[in-house]
Amino acid sequence: MPLARKIVLHSPLSDEALLTGFVEQCLAEGVSLLAIVGAGANDLEERVDWIVVGDGSDPKRFLCTTSHPDEPLDDVLNLAKAWEADPGDNVEQVFL
Template sequence: MHARKVVLVTGAAYSKDLGESLLRQMIDRKIELCCVVGVDAEAWEDALDWLCIGSDGEASHHITTTAHPHESVEEVISFAESFRCQGGPAVEVMYF
């Protein structure tokens, strides 16, 4: 079983071709929190928000998203650990 809180550490700018599949997997997993740190963090966060909303505006699942463009991975992990969610305290760190 996967953690419901994810810290996504990005090494490349967001593009639909590069990242949409990964973001859709997070939605399908019903994660509750996604914190993005690294290259183009705000664009990755924004893309996940739009995918959650859906093309028809009828969101099927809510994910709290945050972008941390000027913070360290350790700081973002600490933030995620302190975030309360139903899925418990575990945080999964994904490098992409």
């Protein structure tokens, strides 16, 4: 099943080994927003950004990321729902 265009990823991860494949899937399926919520969200966002950028040779690799370590889940879900790029689209919560 394809991913939604707006995703809230919960941190911390249960299985770190799934992160790279998940980010690559987000890129391949045109996810526009990856909002990361929970403890360690800032560090996880940085890791995701490095996966997206890779060696920097492909300018087409882009994914907007945000981190929300201390914000309530409802606030982050509302942010994702209101995301301008895809107003009204579904927001998917992901636990890795």
